Amino acid sequence: MLYHLTGIRQRFNDRTVLLIDHLEIEAGRIHALLGPNGAGKTTLLRLLAFLDAPTDGLLQFSGRDVGYSRAELLHLRRQVVLVDQHPIMFTTTVAGNVEFGLKVRNIPKPARRRAIDEALETVGLFRYKQAPAKELSGGETQRLALARALALKPAVLLCDEPTASVDIENQAIIAALLQQINTDHGTTILFTTHDRVQAASLAQRTLILENGRPVPTSHENRYTCTLVTDTNGTIHYNLHGRVSLSVYADTTIHPATTTGQVYIDPEKITLSRHEVQQASGSQVIGTIVLIMAESGKIRIVVHVGVVMVVLMDRTAYERQRPAVGETVALHFTANAITLLEQNDQRP
């Protein structure tokens, strides 16, 4: 294992922003770090880049405990490069930016020149070599930041939202570059993203963070709801005013509760192509908008008025073979829906 994190806690101003009991990151692979804003992704990257020390816990790199003395930090940082979400360029040329990391490592000038040319060729910015770096576009800046890292041939490349603020064309270029860097140099890559599709297509492993904690799956089926009582006295969850679901009898609801948040477990939703009838309290009708493979499961995104994710195992998927654009029915088992307390973050 390249990184081994045990009991890691990071606190800022008495607020715990990261709490990881145990996490391992394998060498030579591409890892995606998925999670919403404020989940602790950047905090984790900064720990892995040795830019910050954790408040508590043990971080091991290449089998050795990380010490935070100046000399050791310098040695470790020279093996890992973090590419920021909004990388900042030094006020010099494109080549000057790539040269920086080589210069501080005292690499001789001819070798520096070769490394600069090679890195700029790889990211397709060679023609801008002598241009002021600050005149590049957002996508080109991101690519230059990758070239700046690539020239150093790091063991680990950490990228914070590498495609979040670039256009579609540059997103594809950057994704291909990350793949190429991993294949050509065996560089371990860990990138953060909000995009499940990108995570699934690029990474060999996806880690999910929520509220600073690693979770097995993202609680994405989380909706704000209003509790509505119909003429028969039955209580329903009204999701964003668009979807109505029955409240099961065993759900305890405080009499004063009128609004809340519900979480629907994506693994407890049953999808059916053949029993599509009228929507009822325990069934909703929708259209499939996305199907993708993810960690041995099949992720199906269905638009039912709100976007709802269903996780199917492969056998069930093979049996039914639902297709994108198809109308399907989603059935909810009694324990699929959890009413969350207001302000409660976990189901």
Next chain:
Amino acid sequence: MSFFVDSFTSAFRLIWTLDPELLTIVRVSLSVSCTATVCAALVGVPTGFIVAYGRLPGKRAIITLLNTLLALPTVVIGLLVYTFISRRGIFGHLDLLYTQKAMIIGQFILIVPLIAALTVAAVSRVDERYRNTAKTLGANAWQTALVVLREGRFGIAAAVISAFGRVISEIGIAMMLGGNIKGFTRTMTTAMALEYDKGAFTLAVALGMVLMVLSLGMNIVFNLIQGKALR
């Protein structure tokens, strides 16, 4: 009107003919102010940089003190230095009073806080990401500090230029510590004050014009630096 035109014509003639007295005064002014600015920059820039970049206890108090010192009147500095270097002062034996060295000391004290405070502002404005980027690209502590210094260089240069503008045009310190001795400590501003007292405006106007040209030159340099910083 003819008095005004005559004064300007005569002043132009003095400049055009490179009048020796005028040149001596300009030379003394430039020599004293440049030396004071270089010395103050050597102290003020590192001080400002350390205050802005380092994690010092009482950082805010230091910045407040520097900003307060900006408002120190030149005559107060003149008086303060005078008490130290006059015959009865603790450095009286060094015979510094009414010398260019005394003026340099006074001007140095005047602009060190200015350079330091403007350097603090320039370095504080440098994006935090430069420091992180330098670190993650493998820079050690010194190399990281140099990156921040380099990125703040235009603001720091502007601070030094402003300080030079402050000392070349000040009169209190030059008068109190230099004594306005002809050919030795007479600067542009003290000479102008003297000529005004005498009612002889030609040299005063000529010196005024030189001062304005110098000020214009400094502003051009300042704008060039700022323009480069924005690019």
